[in-house]
Amino acid sequence: MxxxxxxxxxxxxxxxxxxxxxxxxxxxxxxxxxxxxxxxxxxxxxxxxxxxxxxxxxxxxxxxxxxxxxxxxxxxxxxxxxxxxxxxxEPPRKPSPPPKKEPEIPxxxxxxxxxxxxxRTVDQVMEEQAAAAPAKPRRWLFSRRPVEETEELPPPPEPEEEEPEEEPIGPEPPLDEAASEARRAEKKRREMLPAAWCVTALLAGLLAADSRGVEIPAWTGDTRLQTIVFLAALALVNLCCRGVFARGFRLLARRRCSAELVTSLAALVTAGDCAAGLLLPGRTAAQPYALPVCAALCCAQWGLVLREKGLYDAYRAAAITTEPPYLVTDLPQGTGKQRGRVEGFYQDSVADDLSQKWQTALLPVILVGTLVFGGLTSLGKGRGADFLLCWSAVLAASASLALPLSWSLPWSRLSAQLQKSGCALAGWGGAAAISRRRTMVLTDLDLFPPGSVQLNGIKVYGEKVPHAVSYAASLVRAAGSGLERLFDELLRSEGGHYRELSDFSFYEEGGCSAVIRGESVLLGTAPFLRKMDVRLPGNLNLQTGLYLAVDRQLVAVFAVKYKPPENVDWALRMLRRSRITPILASRDPNITPALLKRKFSRAVKVEYPPLAARLALSELEQGRGRPRALLLREGLLPYAETVAGAHRLRRGVSLCTQLSLLGSGAGMLLAYYLCSAEALALMTPLMLLAFQLLWLLPVVLLTAWTVRY
Structure with missing residues (x-):
């Protein structure tokens, strides 16, 4: 240094x-x-x-x-x-000294x-400073963290996340056998339902006449006879609706709590209360709550019938063919339409619905609450003989009539409507997967199916028509657009044939290019050819024409006319009302948002992604996704009905379940208040039935809204 x-x-x-x-x-x-x-x-x-x-x-x-x-x-x-x-x-004057062994010199x-x-000097100074004693650390407000070296090499890039594998599909019965089984289950559960409704209506008529002051011989004023009639009616309804007990305890074995279990428990406790009214003299002289419990059993049985009816309609539509034309599946970008198979449709259709999941989470709390409230209002006040009466009152108020119908009623109505349109929805599993995003992918054939695109004429410049048509048809087939069928028919009529091409490319400006027999061929719209330095005649004014150029020279012009189908216009309006945004994945350079606004309603709004995204989405049509729904008819209308119906079904079931659970909790609290106030005269069986029917009305209205899109 x-x-x-x-x-x-x-x-x-x-x-x-x-x-x-x-x-x-x-x-x-x-x-x-x-x-x-x-x-x-x-x-x-x-x-x-x-x-x-x-x-x-x-x-x-x-x-x-x-x-x-x-x-x-x-x-x-x-x-x-x-x-x-x-x-x-050696010096001449002195003799040379004897040789000595010299040390090794570096x-x-x-x-x-x-x-x-x-x-080196800087490194030495830094080492000396590091070896020195550290300074006394400061505290409180004057404390400071020691300076650390934070400059690090950037970490290696993380590997891209692999797409999740498809859910495993286990063994499934054939859909035709599943349809037959659902049909048999529906008939079996529907057989005794009219008898149960008749018994419930007869019981309601007797209580209504009694409340109006109408005297009925051998009935009015005879409390013991009334209790016997209530017990007999309840036993008969239990026999007719035995499927409710079977389903409730079967789900309990699977650790599921359902509305059928609450209704079954209410029926058993009410039957015990009727027996206590006949055997225990200290019981309060109040009518048993057999009428609302019988109505709850009938609604629960009706819900089972509607559930099997919806499955039968879906299986019957899906069993028409083992290879449906299209299936609706869920994509990361939204809902898509693909060609595939039906494996996995059955598993989604029998999956637990949203109402069942909510019931499993909240009904145990309500059941425990009914038991606690029943004990507080009877045993807590020293009225042990009224325990079954109070518990049955709280249970009858908690056994909502709407809860067993919150899924089955909208599902059966929608399944029947889709079956008429040539569609089949895979139950709640399919509806939940389809309605995750409010977008759906549309291709050329969805908007303009075969027959809606026509060729108005051809104009050739210095080239033979078969030669020009052969070049254009080859490029259209390589592009995979919706014009392939139109140019295929034109190619056959003109006697041309497809050419081998290479270096095929798409362009964002609205066209494609390829090399055919050593010639550079361009096909696209007029703005595309102008950007590619191709001179066009000034008298050409085609908004939906295709222009063909070879070696930067215009060769032919194809006048293409797009005729908007009425059902497509109706489907686009339906999607707009349902707040579903279509994603336009078109390969035809003429199909743009501007064309849709000219041909269809001006209020139509579509998402038009870049060219790379459009090509990727259109290629997904050949994928193999899980069948959330099946389409047995061509066109956009069945596709739009399925997607819009799935969105409305999910929304409707969610609202129905929330209202039903809210009504169940409100009934439990109301019954507890009246029982604790010893005001059972204000909560007669007929008034409790009217309270339950009021909570059933919103479910019926929401069901009608679900299928009106």
Whole structure:
């Protein structure tokens, strides 16, 4: 390291070496560098040489001598340049001394640059500072974290997440057998339902007449006879609706709590209360709540019938063919239409619906609440004989009539409507998957199916028609647009044939290009060809025409006319009312949002992604997704009905379930209040039935809204 006067640590050594060389030259004798260092080199010089020599011994090199009077360089500190080493001659006057064994001398030091010397000095200073005692850390407001080196190399890029694998599909029965089984279950559960409704209606009529003051012989005023009639009616309804008990306890074995379980428990407790009214004299003289419980059993049985009816309609439509034309599946971008198979449709159709999931989460709380409230209003007040009466009252108020119908009623109505349109929805599993996003992918054939696109004429410029049609048809087929069928028919009528092409490319401006027989061929709209430096005649004014150019020369013009189908216009309006945004994945350069606004309603709003995204979405039509729904008819209308129906079904079931659970909780609290106030006269069985029917009305209205889109 150089000092302030510009001298380095080697300057003294170099000065001594120069003096020795000067003396040797004046004496006429020549000595080598090794001899000089061996004779005069002191501890300091050897220490400097030892520090400058690297670990591995470098080969000996001769250093040229430096001419006198030439100053050393400032940025480097080389050793003095010496003449080639030669053996010194023996002095003539003195005899030569005996040869001595000379010690091994390290090779000359490597020249050091100024940067290396500065770097070493800085490193040494930093090591000394690090070894010094650390300063006393500051506390409280004056505390500060020690400075750490935060500059790090960027981490390696994380591997791209792999797409989740498809859900495993287990063994499934054939859909025709599933349809037959659903039909048998529906008939079996529907057989005794009219009898249960008749018994419930007869019981309601007797209580209504009694509340109006109408005297009925052998009925009015006879409490014991009324209790026997209530018990008999309840037993008959239980027998007719035994499917409710079977489903409730079967779901309980699967650790599911359902509305059927609450209704079954209410029926058993009410039957016990009727028996207690006949056997226990200390029971309060109040009518058993058999009427609302019978109505709840009938609604629960009706819900089972509607559930099987919806499955039957879906399976019957899906069993028409093993390879449906299209299936509706869920994509990351939204809902898509693909060609595929029906495996997995059955599993989605039998999956637990949203209402069942909510019931499993909340009904245990309601059941425990009914038991606690029943005990507080009876045993807590020293009326042990009224325990079953109070518990049955709270249970009857909690057994909502709407809860068993919150899923089955909208599902059966929608399934029947879709079956008429040639569609089949895979139950709640399919509806939930389809309605995750409010977008759906539309292709060329969805908007303009075969027959809605016509060719108005062809104009050729210096080329034969078959040759031009062959080039255009080859490019259209490679592009995979909806015009393929139209140009295929034109190719056959003109006697042309498809050509082999290479270097096929799409362009964002609305066209494609390829190389055919060594010629560069362009096909697209007029703005596309103008951007590709192709001159077009000024008298051409086609908004939906296709232009063909070969080697930058216009060859042919195809006038294409798009006729909007009425059902497509209706489907686009339906999607707009349902707030579903279509994603336009078109390969035809003419099909743009501007064309849709000219041909269809101006209020139509579509999402028009870039070219790469459109091509990727249109290629997904050949995928193999899970069948959330099946389409057995061509066109956009069945597709739109399925997607809009799935969205409305999900929304409707969610609202129905929330209202039903709210009504169940409100009934439980109301019954607890009246029982604790010993005001059972204000909560007669007929009034409790009216309360339950009021909560059933919103479910019926929401069901009608679900299928009206």
């Amino acid at each position: 150089a000092d302030r006067n510009g001298k380095s640590g080697y300057d003294d050594v170099l000065d001594q070496a120069r003096d020795l060389i000067r003396d040797a030259d004046s004496a006429g004798e020549e000595y080598s560098l090794e001899e000089i260092l061996a004779e005069y080199g002191g501890g300091t010089e050897r220490q400097l040489l030892r520090d400058a020599v690297p670990e591995e011994t470098a080969p000996e090199e001769t250093v040229p001598a430096e001419p006198e009077g030439e100053p050393a360089a400032e940025d480097t500190v080389p050793l003095p340049e010496l003449k080639p080493a030669r053996k010194a001659p 090779p000359p030091p490597r020249p050091l640059t100024m940067e290396e010397m500065v770097g």
